[in-house]
Amino acid sequence: MRNNQLKQPFQYDKIPIKSLQVVNKRKRAKDTTGTIKRIWSYLAKEKGKLSLVILMVMISSGLGLLGPFMIGTAVDKFIVTKQSAGLATLLISLLFIYLFHSLSIFLQNYWMVGIAQKTIYTLRKDLFHQFHRLSISYFDKRQHGELMSRITNDIDNVNNTLNQSVIQIFSSVLTLTGTVAVMLYLSPILTAVTMVIVPIMFLAIRWITKRTGPLYKLQQKNLGEVNGYVEEIVSGQHIVKTFSQENRVIQEFEERNKDLNHAGFWALTISGFIPKVMNMLNFLSFGLIALAGGILAIYGYVTVGVIVIFTEYARQFTRPLNELSNQFNILLSAVAGAERVFRVMDEKQEETDEKAAKELTTIKGHIQFDHVYFGYENSTILKDISFEAKPGESVAFVGHTGAGKTTIINLISRFYNYDKGEIYLDGTPLKLITRSSLRQHMAFVLQDTFLFQSTIRENIRYGRLQATDEEVIQAAKDANAHEFITKLPNGYDTMLDQQGSGISQGQKQLITIARALLAQPKILILDEATSNIDTITELKIQDALKRLMHGRTSFIIAHRLNTIQEADKIILLEHGKIVEHGSHQELLELKGKYYQLYKGTALEQVDKNGLKI
Incomplete structure (x- = not known):
């Protein structure tokens, strides 16, 4: 719906002077x-x-x-x-x-x-x-x-x-x-x-x-x-x-x-x-x-x-x-x-780093949430969130839309600052780490892929600008993207637009995985990286993701439970709270909400609560 500039119809052609007087009152320069x-x-x-x-x-x-x-x-x-x-x-x-x-x-x-x-x-x-x-x-x-x-x-x-x-x-x-x-x-x-x-x-x-x-x-x-x-x-x-x-x-x-x-x-x-x-x-x-x-x-x-x-x-x-x-x-x-x-x-800029914030040159990837609270504009989204991700572990988040999965990811990357509690990276509070050095050790593979208007080579190299052509090609091979790239008329020099016209959604995702591999991050964020992908391409993506996640602390947002069964830890969120957590097998043995979701015995309740599985 469009926003009207005036409370009453803005019809200059019928009552110009009256309308102009109304505009003058409402649109005067500050x-x-x-x-x-x-x-x-x-x-x-x-x-x-x-x-x-x-x-x-x-x-x-x-x-x-x-x-x-x-x-x-x-x-x-x-x-x-x-x-x-x-x-x-x-x-x-x-x-x-x-x-x-x-x-x-x-x-x-x-x-x-x-x-x-x-x-x-x-x-x-x-x-x-x-x-x-x-x-x-x-x-x-x-x-x-x-x-x-x-x-x-x-x-x-x-x-x-x-x-x-x-x-x-x-x-x-x-x-x-x-x-x-x-x-x-x-x-x-x-x-x-x-x-x-x-x-x-x-x-x-x-x-x-x-x-x-x-x-x-x-x-x-x-x-x-x-x-x-x-x-x-x-x-x-x-x-x-x-x-x-x-x-x-x-x-x-x-x-x-x-x-x-x-x-x-x-x-x-x-x-x-x-x-x-x-x-x-x-x-x-x-x-x-x-x-x-x-x-x-x-x-x-x-x-x-x-x-x-x-x-x-x-x-x-x-x-x-x-x-x-x-x-x-x-x-x-x-x-x-x-x-x-x-x-x-004059808009408020992203909060500057604390004076005591330090640059991180190397990290292990140990993330801890300690009774974290966060809200948007007087509305609390996360409530008393506590969990731990050890170096190299994979942690998956499941829950209904609005449960707080993406918000947790935004807090880890410091796109938002938490209100209460503390988040630690290798024992150091995130607020005492500069944003730039924190994000240099992170890579994202998102559901909505974004490619720049440039060649495939340069889109992959965006993960690490100083990388050589050989490193770019190796990253593409590890991401299972090399085969389809070489079949394109201009190979790695094929020009792409922002929508990635000329290649499929799955191929675009493989390019973003290659970009993340080239970045060599210690912390990895995966947000529905395999959604809306055909079965054959999904197998290629999952194989590439396994290589990408190996030895890295990984956080996965997933709606399909079959994609996270191998995660070291699964966290079920509901209305901003952790209601269950553990490995896939542990949660099945618990026979709680995760068990019901996995077995499909609560489909009516799922539909009612808007859960995506």
């Missing part, structure tokens, strides 16, 4: 000023080039003001007096002024592009690094496509703004200030006449930006949701088609797309009023200057040249205001994107 300051902190890293840009902007603004002033001077000196002496010199001066004006604009744009690209490079790098500092729980709660939108659409939005808006805003402010100063010098009365349009312009721009700002923020939010939904549906296209849900997902996409369309339509429509309003005010300003200037010229208060200068300066006066209003809308859109980026960067 800290626009703070976001702009943070963007500036990235720009400030290029102070040298930024100083050159500012210098070029000052030069171009000054030359832009000097040109019209000299044209007005030419009118008074040469046209009104009908004298030509010195006119050639003035025209040549004008030519150089406009040439240097164009050169300064080119240089400021050239340097600003470099600054913007370096800033975006650093921002994107920081965001990507932040992704790797966040805990697994953060990614579990969010759409991956929506997060991808932060590093693509939102940052690109900031990039476009830095390239286009920063210079124009600064240039507009300088031009506006210089224009007003020269106008006051030439004629305070005509300046006052020109300023008549300022309050009208201010009110019009305020009315427009008050409505477009929230809509740009909503547009960015809706864009992220659309990207997230598309990424989710494309990844799950096989499931969509299997259950014939094409029409439903198309309808849900259309709803999200409609929200995005509405927000973008009204943001661009309302912001599009700005040029029209500015053109109307320009015509009004020219009319007022012509009328007032003519009267003042008749009485000798100003010259014809001054009127010409004011006519041009009036355009230069409204142009910066027009640019400022337009860039303000673009800036609001960029701030909306930057807020989303910084929101990720």
Whole structure:
């Protein structure tokens, strides 16, 4: 089900102003000023080039003001007096002024592009690094496509703004200030006449930006949701088609797309009023200057040249205001994107290692749980868990969905921190071991295989990047993967995508087992590694897993009891507690719940409790 942005229908086309007011209340930026300051902190890293840009902007603004002033001077000196002496010199001066004006604009744009690209490079790098500092729980709660939108659409939005808006805003402010100063010098009365349009312009721009700002923020939010939904549906296209849900997902996409369309339509429509309003005010300003200037010229208060200068300066006066209003809308859109980026960067990172935490170079693989408790958001999942896995032993977990099997694995790998009790590795509490060194001694073979978009060789080598080609091939042989790999057209150099298209699910699992073998871990995690595999391939996988588990402390999550009978220890979990534990034979002799599950005499109870066996 889609999340509505508003409590009531968001129908811009029927009641736009009312809807915009609702959006404005609900979507107002929490800290626009703070976001702009943070963007500036990235720009400030290029102070040298930024100083050159500012210098070029000052030069171009000054030359832009000097040109019209000299044209007005030419009118008074040469046209009104009908004298030509010195006119050639003035025209040549004008030519150089406009040439240097164009050169300064080119240089400021050239340097600003470099600054913007370096800033975006650093921002994107920081965001990507932040992704790797966040805990697994953060990614579990969010759409991956929506997060991808932060590093693509939102940052690109900031990039476009830095390239286009920063210079124009600064240039507009300088031009506006210089224009007003020269106008006051030439004629305070005509300046006052020109300023008549300022309050009208201010009110019009305020009315427009008050409505477009929230809509740009909503547009960015809706864009992220659309990207997230598309990424989710494309990844799950096989499931969509299997259950014939094409029409439903198309309808849900259309709803999200409609929200995005509405927000973008009204943001661009309302912001599009700005040029029209500015053109109307320009015509009004020219009319007022012509009328007032003519009267003042008749009485000798100003010259014809001054009127010409004011006519041009009036355009230069409204142009910066027009640019400022337009860039303000673009800036609001960029701030909306930057807020989303910084929101990720401000998320709580995975807890840092304790100061006393140490790096482990070698381990034996002795794991002990001592009265461990753990919960998610005030909901206790594991309760008083205690067990021991000696080096080289295999421990299997069985139980219904939600019993806590995967949670125990997440605690061993420190994807989550336990609340109470203690977990020991070779007698050392896990919290006193750095996460990186702990995970370097672990390998995972999961139910959902993941392969990178690379060759089979490099996918296997991911287990140990410094491994030689010979070691990669040997790992594939031990995993029973070498035979099918060599039959592929390009062998180990066969390119795979993330879904592993072109090879079967079982073959993908064999590749992940080869990857784990190459890593040479002391602790092994197997999560339903043989599920959904045909019988022949399952035998190959089980044979490969025996080699992989040999001499290693192994933790196995299994739903099919026939896959764990050889485990040294089997732990039956129920509602976060250990209810039975022992070897397969010991649990059968106990004739408890495990015995009932294995003998199949409690199938009705199994169905009722949702147990998967």
